[in-house]
Amino acid sequence: DADVTQTPRNRITKTGKRIMLECSQTKGHDRMYWYRQDPGLGLRLIYYSFDVKDINKGEISDGYSVSRQAQAKFSLSLESAIPNQTALYFCATSDSLTPAETQYFGPGTRLLVL
Amino acid sequence: GEDVEQSLFLSVREGDSSVINCTYTDSSSTYLYWYKQEPGAGLQLLTYIFSNMDMKQDQRLTVLLNKKDKHLSLRIADTQTGDSAIYFCAERFGYGQNFVFGPGTRLSVLP
Numbered sequence: 001d002a003d004v005t006q007t008p009r010n011r012i013t014k015t016g017k018r019i020m021l022e023c024s025q026t027k028g029h030d031r032m033y034w035y036r037q038d039p040g041l042g043l044r045l046i047y048y049s050f051d052v053k054d055i056n057k058g059e060i061s062d063g064y065s066v067s068r069q070a071q072a073k074f075s076l077s078l079e080s081a082i083p084n085q086t087a088l089y090f091c092a093t094s095d096s097l098t099p100a101e102t103q104y105f106g107p108g109t110r111l112l113v114l
Numbered sequence: 115g116e117d118v119e120q121s122l123f124l125s126v127r128e129g130d131s132s133v134i135n136c137t138y139t140d141s142s143s144t145y146l147y148w149y150k151q152e153p154g155a156g157l158q159l160l161t162y163i164f165s166n167m168d169m170k171q172d173q174r175l176t177v178l179l180n181k182k183d184k185h186l187s188l189r190i191a192d193t194q195t196g197d198s199a200i201y202f203c204a205e206r207f208g209y210g211q212n213f214v215f216g217p218g219t220r221l222s223v224l225p
Contacts, residue, residue, distance in 0.1 A: 004156075035215075040122060042202060042217040043157075090156055100145050100164070101206070103213065105156035 003027045004106040006091050012112045013081050021076045021109050023091030032074040033092040033103065034058075034066060036085075043090065049074055050096070081113045118205050118216035125222045132190040134219045136203030139184065146179060147204040148188045151218070157202060160188070190221075198223045 004025045013019050023032065030051050035043040035058075045058030047066040055066060063085060065077045078085055088110050092103040117139045126132045138146070143165050149157040163170045163177045163186075170177045176189040190197055203216040 040217055042118075043215040045213070092157075100147075100162050102147070102159050102162060103157075103204075104159070105149075107154075107156045 004091060004093055004104055006089075006106040006109050008109060009107065010110045012114065014114050015082055017081050019078050019081055019111075021078075021089055021091075021111070023074045023076070023106055025072050025091075025093045025104075025106075027093055027095070027104060028071075029093035029095045029104070030071065031094045031096055031101075032068065033094070034064075034074070034076045035090045035092065036060070037088040037090060037108075046076065046089075078111075078113075081111075083113045086111060086113045118203055118214050120201075120203055120216040120219045122217060123220050123222070125224060126193050127224050128193060128195060130193055132188075132193045132197065132221055132223075134188045134190075134201050134203075134221065136186040136188075136216055137184055138186065138203075138205045138214075140205060140207045140214075141181075141184065142207045143184075143205050145206045146177075146186050147206070148175075148177065148186075149202040149204060149215075151200040151202065153199075160201075193221075193223050195223045195225065197221060 007022045033048045034046040049055050049068045067075050090108050091106040094101045094103045119137045147162040148160045151157050174191045178187045200218040200220050202218045205214050
């Protein structure tokens with residue numbers, strides 16, 4: 001089984017709808033992240049969480065919100081989806097106790113906002 | 115702000131060596147990473163190097179770090195068609211969440 005899972009893998013929605021993307025991990029890591037990927041722009045950080053009670057905005061948090069329901073679960077919500085939020089979304093985890101703190105990524109959620 | 119740059123495309127012949135380059139701006143980098151993304155998949159860690167190292171080798175992969183020029187490279191020896199993917203350079207500076215990813219280099223391996 002995959003260590004970092006994301007649901008759904010693909011989603012089509014309409015402008016103005018609220019949607020939630022979910023991420024679960026079995027790695028036991030304390031830190032979790034949400035990124036979006038756009039062609040030619042690499043990955044940009046939306047939100048990150050160092051533990052259940054610690055949520056922080058990333059580079060591009062406007063229009064998004066998150067919830068860390070448990071150490072293993074971190075969800076991303078688009079309150080009112082707009083077409084320029086069409087992108088590939090990745091969840092990632094890391095272990096703060098390891099020196100390199102390598103990030104481990106889920107398979108991604110492809111979102112299309114019409 | 116911090117920035118990581120890569121060329122967007124690279125084509126090589128099967129069996130040749132590939133060299134993917136990356137430049138970064140933050141001199142307080144602690145670790146630098148190379149990730150691989152295959153079509154339809156998430157990013158997979160290939161290797162990383164601590165900032166006080168110059169080189170790291172792992173089978174077909176060689177990472178070179180030039181701190182003076184803030185330049186990182188990934189060399190793939192004997193490139194195979196299975197190496198076709200997007201390769202991301204990433205920089206971590208300080209010891210917080212401060213990761214910055216480059217735009218990715220799409221490597222195409224020609225038969």
